[in-house]
Amino acid sequence: VxxxxxxxxxxxxxxxxxxxxxxxxxxxxxxxxxxxxxxxxxxxxxxxxxxxxxxxxxxxxxxxxxxxxxxxxxxxxxxxxxxxEPNVYDGLTAGVLKVFYYQRCGGNGITEEYAGEKFAHDPCHTGKAKYYDPTNEIYGSVEIDVSGGWHDAGDYGRYVTPASKAVADLLLTAEHFPAMADLDFGGPDKILAETRYEIEWMLKMQNPITGGVYHKVTTKNHASMTALPEADKDQLYLSPVSAQATADFAAVMAYAYRMYNKIDPAFAQECMVAAKKAWEWLTANPDANAYVDPSFFGTGTYNDGNAKDELFWAAAELFKTTKEEKYLDYLTSYVAGKSNLDNGFGWADMGSYAQVAYLTTESVDKNDELYKKIKQNFIDHAASIIETWKKDGYKVALDDYVWGSNKDLSDRAMILIIANMLEEKHEYKAAVLDQLNYLLGRNAMDISYVTGYGEKAAKHPHHRQSVINEQAVPGMLVGGPNGYIMDVNGDPVAKMVDEKTPPAKCYADVDGSYATNEICIYWNSPLVYILGYLYQK
Ligand code: 9MR
Ligand code: ZN
Structure with a gap:
């Protein structure tokens, strides 16, 4: 680019x-x-x-x-x-952010005014959702409106844990880089209002009686690749409540309170009440931990064996917002017993969000043990990323290329940007730019992994609206090389590579490849953060 x-x-x-x-x-x-x-x-x-x-x-x-x-x-x-050019990334920044608008599900559809003739579509997925298991005593009779939010990816599912990652990244962007809050990206709203669109959907995913949050809402199976959103009329089902979804939800809502309180205090209050209610569910269900999606569903699982990192994040955001002792007590005892602090920016490992929340809590004493331990952990994490960056032939800070490697790489750049805020270092900044250059075309595949940006950019993402319209929605970050592609049944790239193909080259720009060339809201969101950092003048 x-x-x-x-x-x-x-x-x-x-x-x-x-x-x-x-x-x-x-x-x-x-x-x-x-x-x-x-x-x-x-x-x-x-x-x-x-x-x-x-x-x-x-x-x-x-x-x-x-x-x-x-x-x-x-x-x-x-x-x-x-x-x-000095403003070489400005158009890209707007484009990458606008993808959230294109991913909108629900009530108003997306209109020609903002999406153009090609990508505009009617309201979708507005029917009521049922609990997937009608025999369940607590939730079996549930039938609720959960319309709205963003489609997760190339599919039309809506899942709370990855949604929480996407929302967190956009809120961090708006908070850390205020110029981004004013950026007109060509949608009906700016970043905070677009993010609110997802938060309002999340609020609907909370069971009002128990405070628990359903892990996801999808149809039983994915829609066909030729179905536009509004043509996907199958029954919507809610999966079980999970500790992961409930804790992520609590974290996001506590964070949302701080971000929206000045703009709309009533909405902020609604988020706060929901956050506390979710925390009540978590304290009433201390044994809820592993999430395994019911075999009823053929859609994304977001299975996650451990919910403690999500609780860590919830406690950190709730503490930052309320300053209540009980959350600090939770954090203190959780961190005391651990040698690693669940590093990661989601969707499975949320520990780094917890660390960032605590390290940026204004009232915290920088000499207290908890602060020092979390900060040391964060800096050590950044240092290990820097080591990888230095060794790599393309200056890529990745040890492994897994499904969505471009997300991992973007998350790592986010770690470096935040480490640089804690302790400024030239190396951090240089490594961030190298990660961006990799995504934008300076890589072993010689391709820009962001649709529509770069002379030679991905053109065939695994994304239904792009496949149907025979044109990629611009600004989407594709998953990228996947060194484990050979284990993915049904992905055409599995047959295009062999054991000798190096991991950074296990990729092809074909729309059937859901494991190398899909797009996702939580792959775009860390890229928004990186671009926000560069946009901040
Ligand atoms: O991003 C997810 C990746 O980390 C997992 O390895 C993969 C397999 O479980 O699933 C990815 O998530 C997909 C989700 O299940 C459904 N929507 C599209 C997501 C991206 O491919
Ligand atoms: Zn929809």
Whole structure:
């Protein structure tokens, strides 16, 4: 996609040449640079990048900072055209944020005014949802309106735990980078109102009597790949209440209170009451832990064996908002017994959100043991990410390429951005930009993983509206390389790769590939955070 004039600018070259050339998009030669000698180990063996199988060398043109459109050429090979411009990411930032609007489910549909003729659609999934098991004594007779919110991904399910991650990332973006709160991204609303659209749906997912929160609402099976949202008329079902969904919900609602209190105190109050009610359910059900989705469903499971990290997050947000002792007591005793603090930005591991909430609680004494332990843990986590970044041939801070690797990488960049807020370091900032450059095309597949951005970008995401309209909704981050794809039955990429394919290359831009090329709200959301950090002037 491009670089800002003052940032580092590097291309990775995999051929055996000595020089590289930089041309303007209209073919004027502007500079010639030398490629460095090959990196070698102690025995003089050339280093091969483990994750991609490539021997990479850096074509560094950082000092070149003229604005315009350019490409790099090494002998006959040309890179895609990229830009050098101060605001090179602005359009992308708006586009990545607008995806949440495109993912809207429910009442008003999405209109031509904002979605254009192609992607506008009628209201969808507005029927009442039943509890999946009619014989259940407490919930069996439940039939409620849970319309609204965002479709999770390429499918039309709506799931509370990944939704909580997406909401948390957008709230963190609006809070940490105030300029983002004003960004007009071409939808009907700005970031906080768009996020509220999801929060209002989440409120409907709480059982008003028990305070417990249903894990998800979906049809029994996924809609066909050719069904537009409004054509998917199957009965909606609620899955069981889970400790994960209830705790994530409590965390999100406590956080929402702080974010919306100035804008709409009545709404903020509603969130606060719901958060406390959810916490009551959690204290009344201390043994609720592993979530296993009923076999009734053929939709996403979001199975999660451990709910304690979600409770950790709930306690941290509730403490930050209310300052009540009981939440601090919970945090103190939970953290005291642990050597690792559940690092992760969801959907399964929510510990890093808890850490961030506690570390940014204003009244907390920075010399107390709890603060010091959590901060040390956060900084150690960032340091391990930096170690990985330094070793990698494409400067990717990933140890493993799993389903949704682009999310893991984006989450890791978020950790570095927040670590940089706690203790500023040049390395953190440099590593964040390298992760963004990877997502935007500087990678072993030579493709931008964000639809619509970059000359050579993913065009065939596993996303129903994009497949049906034969055009990708722009601004969506696809899942990316998946080193375990061979175990995924039914994914065409499983047959396109073999044991020898390096993990960073287990990817193809085909729309059947739900395990490398799907899109998700909680894959876009950490990217919004990264772009928010760069947007903040
Ligand atoms: O993002 C999820 C990934 O971490 C899991 O490994 C994978 C298999 O359980 O499921 C992914 O989530 C999918 C969800 O189940 C349904 N909607 C689409 C999600 C992205 O592929
Ligand atoms: Zn819908």
């Amino acid at each position: 491009g670089y800002r004039p003052d940032d580092s600018k590097v291309a990775f070259v995999v051929s055996q040449d000595r020089t590289f050339k930089l041309y303007t998009a209209d073919d004027k030669l502007f500079m010639t640079g030398n490629l460095p000698v090959y990196k070698a180990d102690e025995k003089g063996e050339v280093l091969v990048d483990e994750k991609s199988g490539d021997i990479t060398r850096s074509a560094d043109f950082t000092n070149f900072n003229l604005e315009g459109s350019f490409y790099i050429k090494v002998r006959a090979d040309k890179s895609p055209v990229f830009k050098i």
